[in-house]
Amino acid sequence: MAMTCKACTHPRRLELDSLLATNFASNRRIASRYSLTEAAIRRHKSLHLSARLAKAAKAREIVDAGTVLDRLKLAHEEAWEILAEARQAGDIEIRLKALARIERQLELEGRLIGELRDGQTINLVLSPDWQRTRLAILEALAPYDDARRAVQKALRQASS
Ligand SMILES: [Zn+2]
Structure with missing residues (x-):
């Protein structure tokens, strides 16, 4: 069943991705910060983040x-x-x-x-x-x- 990823569609997605990518905060903390569930964060991290990162790194969108x-x-x-x-x-x-x-x-x-x-x-x-x-x-x-x-x-x- 197709499900919209709440992390992908989050208005502060770039910020969220950069936090996930740099591993400075736990999934739990990021989830609560962006009003998402931990499951949504985990799912986004494993299914969508790396593809996004590759794209973003090219565009230099991710700030370390x-x-x-x-x-x-x-x-x-x-x-x-x-x-x-x-x-x-x-x-x-x-x-x-x-x-x-x-x-x-x-x-x-x-x-x-x-x-x-x-x-x-x-x-x-x-x-x-x-x-x-x-x-x-x-x-x-x-x-x-x-x-x-x-x-x-x-x-x-x-x-x-
Ligand atoms: Zn996602």
């Missing part, structure tokens, strides 16, 4: 999540370097831009790691790394009252 994370980390380090330079040069505008970038990167990294880790989502706000980073950001901005308040406000909004 690990590679994205690596690139993100590099960009992150660069942003911190820019921040350090701007601090030394006393360039508050560049500093704030670097901080904003770092903030976005942290957010993205948190989300990405949440996708990659099996079984649990990361609460970015509670993660010790984030706490340390936030502290460092606010500390660095301490001499700049307005800037610190603006960043603090943005951080609160981002984490609510």
Whole structure:
């Protein structure tokens, strides 16, 4: 009996396939994330995924999540370097831009790691790394009252 594959027809199919292909998450976790049954995921994985992957690899549609994370980390380090330079040069505008970038990167990294880790989502706000980073950001901005308040406000909004 012909049956429509709910994974194949899923609106976030590409994302789903890339998670399945990189084996970063269990079938159970992927199933719950995309509101599918584990059986549907298993079936899709064994019957449809490899054909799709071959096609997608050609079209470069599949993003390797690990590679994205690596690139993100590099960009992150660069942003911190820019921040350090701007601090030394006393360039508050560049500093704030670097901080904003770092903030976005942290957010993205948190989300990405949440996708990659099996079984649990990361609460970015509670993660010790984030706490340390936030502290460092606010500390660095301490001499700049307005800037610190603006960043603090943005951080609160981002984490609510
Ligand atoms: Zn399928």
